[in-house]
Amino acid sequence: MDLPAAIVENTEMPNPDDRNLWTSSEHALDYLHKADTIPHRTEGEAALLEFVPRDAGRILDVGSGDGRLLMLVRADRPRTEFVALDFSPAMLEALHRRFDCDARVTVVPHDFSNPLPPLGHFDAVISSFAIHHVRHERKRSLYAEIFGLLSPGGVFCNLEHVSSPTDQLHRQFLRSMGLRPEEEDPSNKLLDLEQQLTWLREIGYAEVDCHWKWRELALLAGVKRDSRNLRGE
Numbered sequence: 209m210d211l212p213a214a215i216v217e218n219t220e221m222p223n224p225d226d227r228n229l230w231t232s233s234e235h236a237l238d239y240l241h242k243a244d245t246i247p248h249r250t251e252g253e254a255a256l257l258e259f260v261p262r263d264a265g266r267i268l269d270v271g272s273g274d275g276r277l278l279m280l281v282r283a284d285r286p287r288t289e290f291v292a293l294d295f296s297p298a299m300l301e302a303l304h305r306r307f308d309c310d311a312r313v314t315v316v317p318h319d320f321s322n323p324l325p326p327l328g329h330f331d332a333v334i335s336s337f338a339i340h341h342v343r344h345e346r347k348r349s350l351y352a353e354i355f356g357l358l359s360p361g362g363v364f365c366n367l368e369h370v371s372s373p374t375d376q377l378h379r380q381f382l383r384s385m386g387l388r389p390e391e392e393d394p395s396n397k398l399l400d401l402e403q404q405l406t407w408l409r410e411i412g413y414a415e416v417d418c419h420w421k422w423r424e425l426a427l428l429a430g431v432k433r434d435s436r437n438l439r440g441e
């Protein structure tokens with residue numbers, strides 16, 4: 209007998225691939241305590257800043273955490289409006305503490321494993337160390353949704369945790385982060401850099417490249433070409 213779709217959904221077992229610990233306050237606060245100790249992250253953030261236009265009117269930060277990256281980008285973009293999106297109650301609380309008095313920043317609670325809510329268009333979409341927490345197929349569809357949100361000429365900059373090409377390199381990465389294998393975040397769904405760059409190109413992003421990389425940390429970026437500007441600049 210065919211069951212109605214809603215009942216079929218309810219009988220599904222939770223998929224371990226969907227594990228995401230980021231709604232736990234303990235997990236979020238533990239990250240915030242260690243965020244400054246991630247090796248080379250400031251280099252990756254500095255590289256990202258280079259690709260975000262100074263005159264951007266609107267910028268979306270996907271998986272904002274406590275607003276660390278947003279603060280960096282905001283510092284020398286005094287007229288830009290920002291949307292910070294996250295789903296962790298602890299991170300949302302930190303975002304509200306930081307930005308409630310700032311009329312240029314809107315905080316949007318949302319689980320980006322689901323389609324993004326209507327947010328309008330953006331001159332840049334930024335993200336750091338967030339999108340690798342959703343399944344691969346959702347990474348791709350999220351990249352496509354972000355492409356749809358970009359204004360012509362807009363840029364997507366994703367400072368991301370990608371997979372290592374070999375187990376040995378992965379173990380070396382964990383060691384360089386001061387982590388034992390059992391301490392690795394079970395929410396991670398790491399995917400190789402090349403696959404993600406290929407997706408960005410297939411979706412229609414132009415000027416796609418990895419502009420910075422240290423071990424498993426990489427800056428992926430692409431532009432939504434402005435068809436009114438054939439030189440794409």
Ligand SMILES: C[S@@+](CC[C@H](N)C(=O)[O-])C[C@H]1O[C@@H](n2cnc3c(N)ncnc32)[C@H](O)[C@@H]1O
Pocket residue numbers: 228230231239243270271272273274275276277293294295296299318319320321335336337338339341342
């Ligand atoms: C490693 S932290 C990075 C935070 C911030 N971007 C930074 O660089 O410090 C990952 C962030 O992604 C958020 N996140 C993970 N999965 C998410 C999801 N499905 N929807 C919304 N936010 C998510 C977490 O709550 C957390 O704030």
